[in-house]
């Protein structure tokens with residue numbers, strides 16, 4: 001993408017309404033624009049990051065055997081009356097009346113709707129296990145929307161729902177999502193630790209929150225330092241094999257949110273292993289048994305010929321919150337440092353002297369070669385001061401910068417800079433291209 005043809009509204013000043021670094025950087029780098037409290041438009045760079053996160057989330061859900069569907073944002077109140085949650089949910093639920101005076105709501109989550117889909121089609125245990133997921137906007141009228149997309153009112157969530165014939169099988173479904181989450185967050189370039197968590201209004205007895213450590217996180221967390229270097233399974237993992245050793249390796253080490261904190265157990269750890277920190281919840285896995293299937297009549301016939309309510313679990317990932325969480329975990333004083341897997345472009349190509357024939361020619365050539373090789377390049381082809389160009393590239397945080405000016409070109413060289421480390425190297429044009437093609 002040529003900067004001259006793109007829409008990249010960066011801000012020079014730090015917006016004063018933004019209290020935490022990710023919010024400031026998201027506004028300054030032009031990723032989002034607030035439209036109402038907790039409601040955002042996604043601008044081109046932000047939209048690309050959001051799409052990259054969704055792609056990775058989707059790949060790992062599919063790999064773990066979950067099946068993608070898409071449910072609507074608007075739901076009927078009647079469905080929620082069946083589970084008893086229409087009254088319980090309170091003011092966080094945005095309630096809407098249509099022209100026929102039917103009560104509707106903007107979905108804060110989809111347990112009821114997915115249970116309705118399931119009960120309409122599935123009759124036999126032979127069709128199980130089943131896990132249906134979607135990536136869809138949610139609305140929760142949060143009392144205090146804040147920190148930008150970190151706690152929005154409208155936000156993008158991946159939510160999956162598993163259906164099994166009994167508890168043992170539902171626990172295996174839970175473990176598949178648990179492992180998928182380890183892999184997903186690892187690929188997104190963040191260290192998310194599964195922690196024992198309170199099951200809250202959704203109910204149920206088995207749940208973990210996946211939490212990224214960050215000083216600005218809203219939750220206080222307590223963990224065994226060794227949880228931080230527990231290995232994440234590779235892509236050869238067999239999701240239908242025995243996953244309990246992997247799950248146990250994580251759950252055996254102490255890690256809990258404040259609500260579930262067990263002081264005695266924590267203090268039994270050697271002092272040097274006790275970590276007290278703050279964190280951002282980026283995902284949660286729940287097993288809640290027959291909480292919805294029972295009242296809503298989602299039953300299948302078992303091998304015994306008798307109908308059983310299905311055992312369910314739900315599994316959320318905060319897709320839009322992750323954009324902010326990744327930035328909280330990966331930035332410096334100059335701006336964002338995108339992990340390569342989610343970066344909106346891999347390379348920022350900086351033309352230091354737009355209008356100079358040799359520089360333009362070299363830049364155009366590099367842009368074409370890299371683009372043709374399938375690398376996403378943001379090409380700064382706009383006239384401007386070098387200092388301002390560098391500052392903008394650092395702010396938007398692309399993993400690599402390719403800096404091209406008449407001085408270097410005179411000796412056949414360009415500069416290549418790695419955003420994460422600030423390392424710069426002068427190399428020939430061919431070496432620069434080879435380096436960018438070779439790096440993952």
Ligand SMILES: Nc1ncnc2c1ncn2[C@@H]1O[C@H](COP(=O)(O)OP(=O)(O)OP(=O)(O)O)[C@@H](O)[C@H]1O
Nearest residue numbers: 149150151152155157281282283284316317318321
């Ligand atoms: N208001 C919000 N804005 C952005 N993301 C959110 C918001 N609420 C929840 N999420 C994300 O959706 C995921 C799944 O939703 P879940 O129902 O578990 O949220 P939650 O536990 O109510 O979140 P929180 O405790 O942060 O309010 C969460 O792990 C979080 O990453």
Ligand SMILES: [Mg+2]
Nearest residue numbers: 209281283284
């Ligand atoms: Mg949660």
